[in-house]
Amino acid sequence: MLRSLCSRLEPLNLVCGYTRAMSAYPPHYIEAIFSKKQQLSLKETDEYIKLSHLPVRAAKNDDSESIFHNKLVNKMINYITKGGNKKLARELLTKSFECIKRIQIERINLNADAKNTITADPEQLLIKAIENSRPLLQLTAIKRGGVKYQVPVPVTEKRSYFLAMKWILEAAREKERKVHLPEKLAWEVLDAAYNQGRVVKRKNDLHRQCESNRAYAHYRWS
Incomplete structure (x- = not known):
């Protein structure tokens, strides 16, 4: 009876696969190209003709071609946001940029x-801080023979950016509560931009642990 129920549900799972993946569009829909530079470069190739006959997903609200638009800064605003109050998160990051x-x-x-060596652009410093805080490896618990081993596994690019921004925010929030978040975040970003501070130390400690557990790396494939 269980087998017959599973066989009945299989076609339904295939049809509803894209809805369960948190997307309103089927997989064959392509991402919207809103950048004029990208459109012009595609027009010169044959790929533009192929793409013109495919259905397109709607562009996101925060997608922009403006020179002031930065994906990493927008991501940081999203991670600061609590309770859906994005306006407050944007204001906090702006104040943090002022402090920097x-x-x-x-x-x-x-x-x-040192005028030529010191960077005063807060956006560049934030991007540099995130790049310096990105981990390359992380430990994953894998069970073999009743024993759990901490196995070093490479981190995907998307997750490494997420961890870097998460660690910077956690380090800022862990500091004393008498100081406001923008000021604390500013110092954490500056420390990470110059390869110093708790976030960079946390990344280096994680890499050191991965190095010490490299004997168990083969369990990833076994």
Whole structure:
């Protein structure tokens, strides 16, 4: 009876597969190309003719071609957001950028010789901090012969960006509560941008643990 029930449900699972994957569009729908540069580069190739006959997904609300638009900054705003209050998250990150710029300008004024080496652009510093905090490996518990081994496994690009931003926010929120979040976040971003601080230490500790457990790496395939 269980087999017959499973066989009945199989076609339904195939039909509803895309809805269960949290998408309103079937898999054959392509992503919207909203960038004019990308459109012009595609028009020069034969791929543009192929894509013109395919159904297109609607572009996201926050997709933009503006020079001020940055995907990583938008992601950071999304991770700061709590209870759906995105406006507050945007304001907090803007205040954090103000703090970063103020600190960097103070450093330039104190040391005029290092004017060309010190970056005052907060967006560039945030991107650099995220890149410095990205882990390459992580430990995964794999059970073999009744024993759980901590096996080093490579991290996907998407997850590495997520972990970097999550660690920066956690480090900022763990600091003393007397200081406001924008100021705490600003210092964490600056520390990570210069390869210092708790977030970079956390990444290095994780890499060190993966290095010490490399003897169990073969369990990933066995």
